[in-house]
Amino acid sequence: MTREWRDTFRERWVAQGGHFYEASDPKALDKVLKTAWTDLVGARFPAARVVISLPADLNMWPWDAWLREAGASEVVPWDPSRDMRALAAAAEVGVTGALWLAAETGTVAVAGGPLTGLLPTVLPPVHLVIVGVDALVPTVQEGLRALYAEDGLPPMVKLISGPSMTADIEGTLVVGVHGPGQVGVILYGNTENDGKKESA
Amino acid sequence: MIGKLPSDARPWPERRDAGLANATMRETLGLVTRRFSTGKRRVFLEDPAQDQARRAGVQAKRAAIADLDRLIAQFSSAVEAHGGVVRRAATAEEAVEAVKAIARQHQVQVVVKSKSMLTEEIQLNHGLEAAGIRVLETDLGEYIIQRAHETPSHILAPAAHKNRAQIRSLFETDAAEAGLRPPPSDAAETLTQYARERLRREFLEAGMGVTGANFGVAETGTVVLVTNEGNADLVASLPRVLVTVMGIEKLVARWEDLTLLIQQPAMNGIGQRLSAYTTLISGPAASAAEGPAAWYVVLVDNGRSRLRQTVFEDVLSCIRCGACLNVCPVFRQVGGHAYGSVYSGPIGVVETPLLTDFQVGAELPSVACTMCHACQEACPMDIRLAEHIVRLRQEKVRRRLNPPSLTASYHWWSRLWSTPEGYRRSLRLARAVQGLYRRQGRLVNAPGLARGWFQTRDMPPVAKETFLEWWARHRGGAS
Numbered sequence: 001m002t003r004e005w006r007d008t009f010r011e012r013w014v015a016q017g018g019h020f021y022e023a024s025d026p027k028a029l030d031k032v033l034k035t036a037w038t039d040l041v042g043a044r045f046p047a048a049r050v051v052i053s054l055p056a057d058l059n060m061w062p063w064d065a066w067l068r069e070a071g072a073s074e075v076v077p078w079d080p081s082r083d084m085r086a087l088a089a090a091a092e093v094g095v096t097g098a099l100w101l102a103a104e105t106g107t108v109a110v111a112g113g114p115l116t117g118l119l120p121t122v123l124p125p126v127h128l129v130i131v132g133v134d135a136l137v138p139t140v141q142e143g144l145r146a147l148y149a150e151d152g153l154p155p156m157v158k159l160i161s162g163p164s165m166t167a168d169i170e171g172t173l174v175v176g177v178h179g180p181g182q183v184g185v186i187l188y189g190n191t192e193n194d195g196k197k198e199s200a
Numbered sequence: 201m202i203g204k205l206p207s208d209a210r211p212w213p214e215r216r217d218a219g220l221a222n223a224t225m226r227e228t229l230g231l232v233t234r235r236f237s238t239g240k241r242r243v244f245l246e247d248p249a250q251d252q253a254r255r256a257g258v259q260a261k262r263a264a265i266a267d268l269d270r271l272i273a274q275f276s277s278a279v280e281a282h283g284g285v286v287r288r289a290a291t292a293e294e295a296v297e298a299v300k301a302i303a304r305q306h307q308v309q310v311v312v313k314s315k316s317m318l319t320e321e322i323q324l325n326h327g328l329e330a331a332g333i334r335v336l337e338t339d340l341g342e343y344i345i346q347r348a349h350e351t352p353s354h355i356l357a358p359a360a361h362k363n364r365a366q367i368r369s370l371f372e373t374d375a376a377e378a379g380l381r382p383p384p385s386d387a388a389e390t391l392t393q394y395a396r397e398r399l400r401r402e403f404l405e406a407g408m409g410v411t412g413a414n415f416g417v418a419e420t421g422t423v424v425l426v427t428n429e430g431n432a433d434l435v436a437s438l439p440r441v442l443v444t445v446m447g448i449e450k451l452v453a454r455w456e457d458l459t460l461l462i463q464q465p466a467m468n469g470i471g472q473r474l475s476a477y478t479t480l481i482s483g484p485a486a487s488a489a490e491g492p493a494a495w496y497v498v499l500v501d502n503g504r505s506r507l508r509q510t511v512f513e514d515v516l517s518c519i520r521c522g523a524c525l526n527v528c529p530v531f532r533q534v535g536g537h538a539y540g541s542v543y544s545g546p547i548g549v550v551e552t553p554l555l556t557d558f559q560v561g562a563e564l565p566s567v568a569c570t571m572c573h574a575c576q577e578a579c580p581m582d583i584r585l586a587e588h589i590v591r592l593r594q595e596k597v598r599r600r601l602n603p604p605s606l607t608a609s610y611h612w613w614s615r616l617w618s619t620p621e622g623y624r625r626s627l628r629l630a631r632a633v634q635g636l637y638r639r640q641g642r643l644v645n646a647p648g649l650a651r652g653w654f655q656t657r658d659m660p661p662v663a664k665e666t667f668l669e670w671w672a673r674h675r676g677g678a679s
Binding site: 012016078079080081082084085086089104105106107112113114115117118119121122123140141144145148153154155156157158159160161162163164165166167168169170171172174176177178179180 | 224227228231232235247253282338339340341344357358359360362363364367388389391392393395396399400403404420422428429430431433434436437438455456458459460462463472473474475476477478479480481482483484485486487488489490491
């Protein structure tokens, strides 16, 4: 199922204006990150500053070094004791994880918490999501149900289904109004050996 | 209690003609309503299961309206259990006073807002500005019309009546006032980029954010906001104080109900599976780094309770998706301003007189509907819009709300045409005098009370010989 969900997610997310990258072998994550950076940030924002707020299980990788390698001039980790409003507003790139990805609608769900922030998802002009294949769910309905089953809803949950956009001026579609104009997802992990875990 | 809505004092013919004369608006509305309706058809065809979710969602909305008192109490305790504060407002004035009191308490000078029809309905900006508070709309279309001191012409495309040159000139004045560089061209991208930079500063400095609400979940005390621009996210996460102004009819009972309904506004309104940014708020900030330290929800009635347990109760299920506007042949020609109410299109025709007990928009059911029923077919919440328009017309006759000349002419017309002989006599009469009223092969006027009908219509002339006359001449004798 994970493979089908991945395919549907990719199709819909891209159709809605998002970018999609895959690192089926997590060892290739740094290379995939570089490709994503070239597409989303590249020449548009030379010497871009990054605010990064990832869940604890993603901290096993050296993001700081990888992002600098890709071209970041500064990498600011989420720290609730600092003025994150100003820091996120000054950054060109926000990097976060995700609660889940809904295939049917091409949606990325993110939540804020005591240690993770949502400002990197909306203040910088580029938002990059790093998330594992386990996060794929078929529909928004399923994702929301799972969220409710866990005890206590986070104060804010956001469902992102593409870049920030408007058609308010003569009906012309424009991306990047108040939120990011460039949104990308890096999906890591193997969708091919799906089900092996259960049979093992 | 009767609700209060702002109204445009100009009479309908003047509002209608202004709409018909605005070429920019008609072109933009033609484009977006077509795009929205085509998109809606496509997403429902691609995901047939979504229609089941929609139908279950309708049941959830109906059940919620029936159980509203309990849901309001449950929602309030859930919000307060998470550290939020709930205020109730029976009228528009009470709602504005409640928001003003919160602003005063927190010594707020600047408010940033995301789009909300309810705050238009209660004229919140006007109330706050009168109290010396600066209010900035942050939805791009709303920002444009706020700068022009105008009102929305479509609930989803508020500035559809403005062209790029007009918007550029508004932004040039705005830039001069704010000490910013004006937009270098009138391209839609450039104008959007200007608004982003202009409002970004305000977002970071504003003391309070105000949002509406698309849904409220009683069980969890959650408020749901739907936007494509991401501005509601900024309104809800940057200022230290957040106020959500929500109509009581937005409540649903359970989280499960929300899962059925959450895609419906975007699917039906603009033909997207989900809005680009959907925000679910269940409490004030978890950390000092982001989010409001204080969260208030103002629950507004303003005439809504009056509709409960009446034949019009289903109107309270409206999710403000705009699907009925997009398919309405009247709306697509005259645009939103012609309705003279914050609620335009078929839902505005029904809701404006109902909320205000015919104080505002009493003319709408008579003048702004062709009885084509497209709205009723398009409504995802199965609101019987066309049937309600007929009921409102009947109610107007009962209450004698029409001009006596109108009532008299319809009375005589129906008397005349309720017998075959009366109908034939009227045709013979028309044939005798129609020569005086023909222009390019069409009938364009008539004498006496019938003149009013021709003000906005024409019709083909009566044939020299009708089919019935022909039949009588050729075959009538044979049988």
